[in-house]
Amino acid sequence: MGLLSDPNRRRALTNLLTRLNAPICVVCYLAGVMWFMGLAFEPFTLRTYMSENAMGSTMVEEHFPAGERALATGREFAAHKKKVGGMPVNWLVKTMESRGLEVFTQSFTRKLPFPDENKERYLVRGTNVYGILRAPRASRTEALVLTAPCSQGNANNQAVGLLLGLAQYFRSQVYWAKDIIFLVNEHDLIGMQAWLEGYHHTNTTGGDWSPLHGRGGSIQASLSLELSSDVITSLDLVLEGLNGQLPNLDLANLFHAFCQKIGVLCTIQGKLQRNDWESTSGYSHSAQTMMLMVLKQASGRPWGDHGLFLRYHIEAATIRGINSFRQYKTDTTTIGRLLEGMYRKLNNLLERLHQSYFFYLMPSLTRFVSIGYYMPAFGLLAVILLLRALDLWVQLGASAPGTEDGLAEREQDPRFLPLLNKLVISHMTGVALYCLPVMSQEMAVQHFPVSETEAVVLTAIAIYTAGLALPHNTHRLLQGEGTEHGWRVLKLVALLYLAVLLGCTALINFSLGFILALSLVPIAAFITPPLSAAIMVLLSPGCTLLYCVLIFQELQETPVSLQDGWMLFLSVISQGILDHSLYGSLVYPLLALLIYPCWLLLWNILFWK
Amino acid sequence: MAKAGQFFSSGHTNNWAVLVCTSRFWFNYRHVANTLSVYRSVKRLGIPDSHIVLMLADDMACNHRNPKPATVFSHKNMELNVYGDDVEVDYRGYEVTVENFLRVLTGRLPPSTPRSKRLLSDDRSNILIYLTGHGGNGFLKFQDSEEISNVELADAFEQMWTKRRYNELLFIIDTCQGASMYERFYSPNIMALASSQVGEDSLSHQPDLAIGVHLMDRYTFYLLEFLEDIHPSSTTNMKDLFKVCPKSQCVSTPGHRTDLFLRDPGSVLITDFFGSVRKVEITTDTINLTAPMVHLEDTRPVRELRTEIQTYMDQLPVAEIIHQKPKQKDWHPPDGFILGLWTLILLVFFKTYGIKHLKHIF
Numbered sequence: 004m005g006l007l008s009d010p011n012r013r014r015a016l017t018n019l020l021t022r023l024n025a026p027i028c029v030v031c032y033l034a035g036v037m038w039f040m041g042l043a044f045e046p047f048t049l050r051t052y053m054s055e056n057a058m059g060s061t062m063v064e065e066h067f068p069a070g071e072r073a074l075a076t077g078r079e080f081a082a083h084k085k086k087v088g089g090m091p092v093n094w095l096v097k098t099m100e101s102r103g104l105e106v107f108t109q110s111f112t113r114k115l116p117f118p119d120e121n122k123e124r125y126l127v128r129g130t131n132v133y134g135i136l137r138a139p140r141a142s143r144t145e146a147l148v149l150t151a152p153c154s155q156g157n158a159n160n161q162a163v164g165l166l167l168g169l170a171q172y173f174r175s176q177v178y179w180a181k182d183i184i185f186l187v188n189e190h191d192l193i194g195m196q197a198w199l200e201g202y203h204h205t206n207t208t209g210g211d212w213s214p215l216h217g218r219g220g221s222i223q224a225s226l227s228l229e230l231s232s233d234v235i236t237s238l239d240l241v242l243e244g245l246n247g248q249l250p251n252l253d254l255a256n257l258f259h260a261f262c263q264k265i266g267v268l269c270t271i272q273g274k275l276q277r278n279d280w281e282s283t284s285g286y287s288h289s290a291q292t293m294m295l296m297v298l299k300q301a302s303g304r305p306w307g308d309h310g311l312f313l314r315y316h317i318e319a320a321t322i323r324g325i326n327s328f329r330q331y332k333t334d335t336t337t338i339g340r341l342l343e344g345m346y347r348k349l350n351n352l353l354e355r356l357h358q359s360y361f362f363y364l365m366p367s368l369t370r371f372v373s374i375g376y377y378m379p380a381f382g383l384l385a386v387i388l389l390l391r392a393l394d395l396w397v398q399l400g401a402s403a404p405g406t407e408d409g410l411a412e413r414e415q416d417p418r419f420l421p422l423l424n425k426l427v428i429s430h431m432t433g434v435a436l437y438c439l440p441v442m443s444q445e446m447a448v449q450h451f452p453v454s455e456t457e458a459v460v461l462t463a464i465a466i467y468t469a470g471l472a473l474p475h476n477t478h479r480l481l482q483g484e485g486t487e488h489g490w491r492v493l494k495l496v497a498l499l500y501l502a503v504l505l506g507c508t509a510l511i512n513f514s515l516g517f518i519l520a521l522s523l524v525p526i527a528a529f530i531t532p533p534l535s536a537a538i539m540v541l542l543s544p545g546c547t548l549l550y551c552v553l554i555f556q557e558l559q560e561t562p563v564s565l566q567d568g569w570m571l572f573l574s575v576i577s578q579g580i581l582d583h584s585l586y587g588s589l590v591y592p593l594l595a596l597l598i599y600p601c602w603l604l605l606w607n608i609l610f611w612k
Numbered sequence: 613m614a615k616a617g618q619f620f621s622s623g624h625t626n627n628w629a630v631l632v633c634t635s636r637f638w639f640n641y642r643h644v645a646n647t648l649s650v651y652r653s654v655k656r657l658g659i660p661d662s663h664i665v666l667m668l669a670d671d672m673a674c675n676h677r678n679p680k681p682a683t684v685f686s687h688k689n690m691e692l693n694v695y696g697d698d699v700e701v702d703y704r705g706y707e708v709t710v711e712n713f714l715r716v717l718t719g720r721l722p723p724s725t726p727r728s729k730r731l732l733s734d735d736r737s738n739i740l741i742y743l744t745g746h747g748g749n750g751f752l753k754f755q756d757s758e759e760i761s762n763v764e765l766a767d768a769f770e771q772m773w774t775k776r777r778y779n780e781l782l783f784i785i786d787t788c789q790g791a792s793m794y795e796r797f798y799s800p801n802i803m804a805l806a807s808s809q810v811g812e813d814s815l816s817h818q819p820d821l822a823i824g825v826h827l828m829d830r831y832t833f834y835l836l837e838f839l840e841d842i843h844p845s846s847t848t849n850m851k852d853l854f855k856v857c858p859k860s861q862c863v864s865t866p867g868h869r870t871d872l873f874l875r876d877p878g879s880v881l882i883t884d885f886f887g888s889v890r891k892v893e894i895t896t897d898t899i900n901l902t903a904p905m906v907h908l909e910d911t912r913p914v915r916e917l918r919t920e921i922q923t924y925m926d927q928l929p930v931a932e933i934i935h936q937k938p939k940q941k942d943w944h945p946p947d948g949f950i951l952g953l954w955t956l957i958l959l960v961f962f963k964t965y966g967i968k969h970l971k972h973i974f
Contacts, residue, residue: 059639063824141676180676347824351638351677 035383043290045280048370054358070336077164104134111197111212129189146219150186162230182219225319227308234332235324237268244310247300247512250318251356289366301514303590388502429600437595474610490611497604624738634745636670641825646832648694653839657887667703735776747787766796773799782885791867807831808864850877
């Protein structure tokens with residue numbers, strides 16, 4: 004007989020399963036966590052290498068001469084910005100035209116769901132200005148983009164100056180095979196979203212923008228520049244984009260190759276690379292860098308203006324100039340040369356970057372782990388859920404033959420009915436958590452002395468906490484509960500639901516899936532009615548978010564007290580809601596509509612009577 | 613009249629060249645530069661464009677990424693522009709395919725093909741064939757989408773021989789593992805040179821920092837240097853060509869094959885293949901052409917040559933010609949081991965099931 008169809012053997016297997024279940028689950032959890040932490044250990048990582056043949060080993064000599072002139076242009080830009088009080092559109096158009104580009108503007112308006120602390124108004128109006136450098140001999144089928152944001156105050160003036168300086172230099176060369184678009188966007192991500200939507204003729208987030216009159220073909224790659232000082236000590240590379248999407252690893256390899264060639268200090272996550280991987284502090288340094296990347300990826304927000312390009316399958320990264328207290332400074336001409344070299348290499352591309360990895364984690368700028376190496380860490384955690392589900396299934400199967408036939412029939416239906424009730428109620432709470440905060444902000448503002456942002460966030464927290472009281476409330480409404488094995492069925496359904504959810508999340512955004520799994524899998528696996536409620540609350544998604552915020556601040560070397568951490572936590576929630584409605588970030592809907600109801604199902608088990 | 617024998621001692625009366633670059637894309641600039649360097653030398657030494665079939669798979673001179681448009685340089689610092697201003701490319705871009713190449717060699721072209729695209733050689737032609745691109749063990753890649761194998765090439769040359777389309781053939785290939793391409797030749801009168809042995813890669817020479825690509829491959833670079841010293845009346849022979857680019861300069865080991873060639877390589881002039889040399893001797897004596905020509909076939913050594921040409925060579929074993937790396941022999945366990953294993957199995961069988969089963973076997 005087969006292994007599973009022979010009842011003796013099957014009983015032996017299931018006995019083994021039930022006996023060893025808890026130990027195996029514990030071992031798997033520890034193994035998963037250790038595997039994840041081991042990813043930062045240098046011998047387990049691979050050195051980065053350039054995979055694309057077209058961007059091969061030969062370097063050109065860069066000749067960009069005009070760093071000082073770029074800084075002067077930046078100062079002019081700053082003066083005009085202050086005079087106009089926003090984006091100096093006319094000056095930018097005139098300057099770009101004088102450099103020989105084809106200049107176009109795009110105006111956009113965006114209605115925010117609630118005014119956040121930066122904008123402080125419902126309606127955001129702005130203009131993007133972009134100039135296209137046409138390739139002298141090529142047809143207009145492909146393009147590269149260089150962007151610099153027009154920020155408020157004194158930020159990023161040098162970036163715009165360098166952009167215009169590079170535009171002038173690039174214009175005098177004959178070797179461009181792709182059009183180069185120089186874009187200055189207003190209001191950071193909102194402007195970038197409007198420009199990208201206009202360029203690709205899509206309107207996914209409901210903004211209002213004027214159509215683009217000038218186009219350059221399909222965009223192959225893009226770099227976003229953030230430079231706020233005349234000299235820098237290091238360049239930071241930002242890769243994480245919307246929904247945790249990352250650009251092709253070749254872009255990071257290109258950046259690193261040029262940093263090495265030009266001799267500029269380069270960092271990722273703001274951390275320098277260390278050579279002593281054997282020591283504990285060296286290992287913890289790489290682990291911190293990797294944890295920062297994981298947390299940034301899990302948040303699902305774009306961490307630079309490049310983050311929105313990734314959705315259109317355009318490889319993009321942000322290069323940020325950092326001026327710290329080191330002695331050795333790099334001037335603008337060198338940064339210009341680095342960018343010139345990168346663009347000449349990107350110019351050689353014949354097709355989109357696709358040879359290298361799209362899913363990876365970087366413990367440092369020269370080391371990476373690909374999806375094949377980090378996914379088993381999540382797999383080990385997911386296996387726990389499946390093992391527990393199997394265990395429950397066996398238990399339920401064992402208890403059912405115990406009842407008599409007559410009773411068994413009647414037991415079937417009522418067994419699932421309270422389950423259905425709880426499912427529906429949990430999901431309706433989730434929907435309420437998703438919709439109500441934004442919809443009811445007006446009402447909240449009228450009744451309470453809070454600003455709109457605070458109203459939204461506090462409503463969200465209120466609904467979240469109200470969900471905790473649901474089991475008590477609904478017990479009164481529903482009858483026919485409390486079968487001894489009813490909670491097992493509920494737990495089985497919740498386990499499978501959680502497994503599917505976390506699995507799908509980890510496929511798209513590994514970091515988000517892994518962090519949620521870290522906190523949710525233990526409670527899902529070991530929850531039984533008489534478990535302590537406090538532990539459950541401490542491991543709920545909301546508290547996980549709070550811990551992540553605190554850990555993030557700790558890793559950034561700016562640790563905060565609990566008070567400040569709480570305020571940061573509130574602003575993170577408001578940013579999440581805003582990101583979702585402005586750019587289509589999926590973290591907030593995922594948490595509100597799917598993870599939170601799943602957690603509520605598990606919470607219901609606690610109060611099963 | 614006796615001197616007439618000297619005129620035809622090499623056996624050829626016209627020269628042809630088929631120069632092929634098989635790879636496209638900007639980063640394969642060096643293959644086009646290789647081919648154009650050989651083209652330039654061949655043209656300089658006298659072969660006219662009507663006798664050269666030049667096949668370039670991509671246009672580097674007019675590539676959008678070329679910072680010096682309309683030029684293809686072979687030396688760093690742009691000393692030598694091999695594109696010149698009188699280049700005549702016969703097969704360009706996507707026309708360079710395996711099929712077209714083989715059709716050019718064998719002459720099986722549709723009637724509408726113009727003369728410039730045909731190899732109109734006869735049995736007195738010496739043909740130079742130069743191939744460059746990306747290759748491997750036994751194949752050469754055309755255009756990133758197809759390959760020609762060494763067997764196909766050998767068969768094409770055999771067809772050329774059967775149709776008397778060449779007198780002697782010089783085959784030069786500059787790719788990785790180039791020696792594998794001439795392993796399978798079996799037609800007579802072919803001499804072959806390659807830039808690297810099987811298992812070795814041919815390396816590129818120098819990058820140019822202004823253009824941003826490698827300009828030439830090493831073997832062809834040194835070949836070009838060698839050829840620059842040749843002029844139409846030089847008497848350098850093939851043995852010097854074999855010495856071009858030793859391992860110290862080329863990093864790979866160039867190879868050559870002369871077993872199918874009937875003349876001694878030391879007596880073969882470079883200009884027999886690379887140039888188009890007419891032997892002219894001014895004489896002040898009058899030659900009486902009204903008397904019928906006396907066939908000197910019995911005395912002329914050419915006769916012997918001709919009968920020898922008509923015998924077919926046996927295909928020699930490859931290992932004798934080319935010093936390949938020894939193939940890894942699979943490890944077999946010693947025979948006694950297998951016998952012992954079976955004995956063990958039988959013993960275990962009989963122990964478990966008892967000796968009574970023995971009667972079932974015997």
